[in-house]
Amino acid sequence: MTEQLFSGAEMVVKSLSALNVKYIFGYPGGSVLDIYDAIFQQDEIEHILVRHEQAATHMADGYARATGEVGVVLATSGPGATNCVTGIATAYMDSIPMVVLAGQVATSLIGNDAFQETDIVGCTRPIIKHSFNCRTLADIPDAIAKAFYIASTGRPGPVVVELPKDILIPQNTGTFSINTDVKMRSYNPNVKGHPKQIRKAVKTIKEAKRLVVYSGGGIVLSDASALLTELVETLKAPITNTLMGLGGISGTHDNFIGMLGMHGSLEANKSMANADVILALGARFDDRVTNNVEKFCPNATIIHVDIDPTSISKTINAHVPVVGLVDVVIQQILDELKASEFEPDEEALSQWWQQINLWRDMKSISYTQKPDEKIKPQRVVEAMYRITNGEAYIASDVGQHQMFAAQYYAFEKPRQWINSGGAGTMGFGLPAAMGAKLAFPDKHVICITGDGSIQMNIQELSTCMQYNLPVVIVALNNRSLGMVRQWQDMVYGGRHSSSYMESLPDFCKLAESYGHVGIQIDTLDELDSKLEQAFSIKNKLVFVDVLVDEKEHVYPMHIRTGAIDDMWLAKGVKA
Amino acid sequence: MRRILAILMENEPGSLSRIVGLFSQRAFNIESLTVAPTEDSSLSRMTIATKGDDKILEQIVKQVNKLIDVIKITDITDRSHLERELLLVKVAAMSDKSRTEVKRITDIFRGSIVDIGKQIYTVQLTGDAEKLNAFIETLKNETEIIEAVRSGTVGIARGEKALRI
Ligand SMILES: Cc1ncc(C[n+]2csc(CCOP(=O)(O)OP(=O)(O)O)c2C)c(N)n1
Numbered sequence: 001m002t003e004q005l006f007s008g009a010e011m012v013v014k015s016l017s018a019l020n021v022k023y024i025f026g027y028p029g030g031s032v033l034d035i036y037d038a039i040f041q042q043d044e045i046e047h048i049l050v051r052h053e054q055a056a057t058h059m060a061d062g063y064a065r066a067t068g069e070v071g072v073v074l075a076t077s078g079p080g081a082t083n084c085v086t087g088i089a090t091a092y093m094d095s096i097p098m099v100v101l102a103g104q105v106a107t108s109l110i111g112n113d114a115f116q117e118t119d120i121v122g123c124t125r126p127i128i129k130h131s132f133n134c135r136t137l138a139d140i141p142d143a144i145a146k147a148f149y150i151a152s153t154g155r156p157g158p159v160v161v162e163l164p165k166d167i168l169i170p171q172n173t174g175t176f177s178i179n180t181d182v183k184m185r186s187y188n189p190n191v192k193g194h195p196k197q198i199r200k201a202v203k204t205i206k207e208a209k210r211l212v213v214y215s216g217g218g219i220v221l222s223d224a225s226a227l228l229t230e231l232v233e234t235l236k237a238p239i240t241n242t243l244m245g246l247g248g249i250s251g252t253h254d255n256f257i258g259m260l261g262m263h264g265s266l267e268a269n270k271s272m273a274n275a276d277v278i279l280a281l282g283a284r285f286d287d288r289v290t291n292n293v294e295k296f297c298p299n300a301t302i303i304h305v306d307i308d309p310t311s312i313s314k315t316i317n318a319h320v321p322v323v324g325l326v327d328v329v330i331q332q333i334l335d336e337l338k339a340s341e342f343e344p345d346e347e348a349l350s351q352w353w354q355q356i357n358l359w360r361d362m363k364s365i366s367y368t369q370k371p372d373e374k375i376k377p378q379r380v381v382e383a384m385y386r387i388t389n390g391e392a393y394i395a396s397d398v399g400q401h402q403m404f405a406a407q408y409y410a411f412e413k414p415r416q417w418i419n420s421g422g423a424g425t426m427g428f429g430l431p432a433a434m435g436a437k438l439a440f441p442d443k444h445v446i447c448i449t450g451d452g453s454i455q456m457n458i459q460e461l462s463t464c465m466q467y468n469l470p471v472v473i474v475a476l477n478n479r480s481l482g483m484v485r486q487w488q489d490m491v492y493g494g495r496h497s498s499s500y501m502e503s504l505p506d507f508c509k510l511a512e513s514y515g516h517v518g519i520q521i522d523t524l525d526e527l528d529s530k531l532e533q534a535f536s537i538k539n540k541l542v543f544v545d546v547l548v549d550e551k552e553h554v555y556p557m558h559i560r561t562g563a564i565d566d567m568w569l570a571k572g573v574k575a
Numbered sequence: 576m577r578r579i580l581a582i583l584m585e586n587e588p589g590s591l592s593r594i595v596g597l598f599s600q601r602a603f604n605i606e607s608l609t610v611a612p613t614e615d616s617s618l619s620r621m622t623i624a625t626k627g628d629d630k631i632l633e634q635i636v637k638q639v640n641k642l643i644d645v646i647k648i649t650d651i652t653d654r655s656h657l658e659r660e661l662l663l664v665k666v667a668a669m670s671d672k673s674r675t676e677v678k679r680i681t682d683i684f685r686g687s688i689v690d691i692g693k694q695i696y697t698v699q700l701t702g703d704a705e706k707l708n709a710f711i712e713t714l715k716n717e718t719e720i721i722e723a724v725r726s727g728t729v730g731i732a733r734g735e736k737a738l739r740i
Binding site: 121122125126129130131133150184185186187308309310313314 | 584585588589592593596600630633634637638640641642643644645646740
């Protein structure tokens, strides 16, 4: 029997199906047409045609965040590939597993400034975990298998695979085999924490009088939520999540003291500032958390658990560093606690919680809404929370609406909150929500957005129509780039330079023009009923355009260059 | 403080640019960088001379280690080690006097004259950076330097310790 031969394009598709890929998000073009032809001739993998490649990357990203699987993108060479850059950077900043298959001109043309040639591997080098330049069709299965392995293990991240046209064409064939059990001598991510460091960490925890658990995106990425909850309950400790870590523990858990950082709760930031031991789990001490690093928690002993050694002691010196997968390390800590017959120090705990409860009583996350006033954005998020039982997947864009969502929606579970934390990418929300909706068609999937952000990838309303993706878009429409305007109010003497959107479309009509449903909400008394109506529509995309008070600011807010607990509680009111 | 880092990595296209890119992207300074395949052609060995305090160096080492192609990196500065650099220098040698002087200095430094033209000598010298600097300074006092090229440092630890898979 003669061995079956395949083209490079067929090998791409066969490799992806060997890796159990269900969806590819992409956009065709000359150099990848052979792959599109190969996709057409099979039905294991579905291709989702976007309207802009940036959206493909965010969709793959949203899909990856919601499921924990690798998101896959396909783009043509040149402009197709460069359109992916923002999405790749976004995934890189938040450690999202993603593989981007980028077409390239034929190998004989590479380096000639050929039509639609760009060095995409060069362009993306600073924002990827790794990349592969395939040069023969035999390279393809191996490169794709390795790309998936690298993207999804250790600290996850995006990987680019460059595929020149001539290795894809049908005239050029070879035998196919793929080894999905990848081993690489140069890449062996650490999994377990060093036992000595674990003992040190546990000793430090046991001696603590004012412990705070501070957990980040790593908790979500490593699906460590149940273990985290067990740890927090064993220690009876307060826990705060970063913006990326929300849902890592239920937002309604008694020990949860809210998000920390720039727009975090006062109790979270105060607890951190007054802690004697901080147990940081899969969090990277981002400057949006620490505020001024010089003034960061001077009296705390810091235990820092992270899979990525470069995150440890990068900005804040860790006294007890532990390199390992967060879920594995938490299990190790729990085991060590058990082995040493740990008993919580009830007296210290009660004093600590008394103090924390005093901060809690200040209700830093609150707002006032009078019946005759314009709708407050916070009120909208609260209503969304109530209607969806706290169980929706919420993809957010970037701005005030993002912070209101983080503050007022108590996420029940990890992966529910899909947000561009590290890069802060406007235009992320809608495509990310679409990725999540594809993964979980039966769940409420919401894109919470602003009038600025939604316009950065609004063309995807068309994709939603084509694939019937009934997400609910809730735009907190303040007729301005709210977060920019807030900074201009606070830092730039109220000079609103280019923060207006003076020519907004009628979002409802726009949505309707694609065949979706548009609902506008203008007054407070119609808010609840119209939102309920929007969420009751299951088979169509609904664009809810809520006209909110444009003057509202997000509070609390760090006082710039201050300590972590130097905060504005309201206009002109310091904590 | 000056540091010598030794790196063992996959000999793959793009490996070098990833390392160089990482240095510029993170605003780490490279003083010199040398790289070539090892006796095993699937591996490359790189020596980087750089400057930085302990905190910066710790980040450099961790960041380089994080690159997928990198197998090992060590800082050999504080350990007993050998450092060598190659210098080729073209000097004016027009008069008998300057020719004799160049020859004399080269002998003292244990270099060798590797090319002779009507009016130039090209001298080769290996040694650590300090020795090369001293040589250039001495030559400058005697004649004009027309062109000089240095390879950058290569380094290896003394004794049993080896950077290998
Ligand atoms: C691609 C991109 N460009 C610019 C910014 C800077 N930026 C951050 S928030 C913001 C305003 C967002 O406005 P909008 O989407 O209307 O949300 P709002 O703050 O009004 O809720 C801008 C311009 C960004 N984060 N991303």
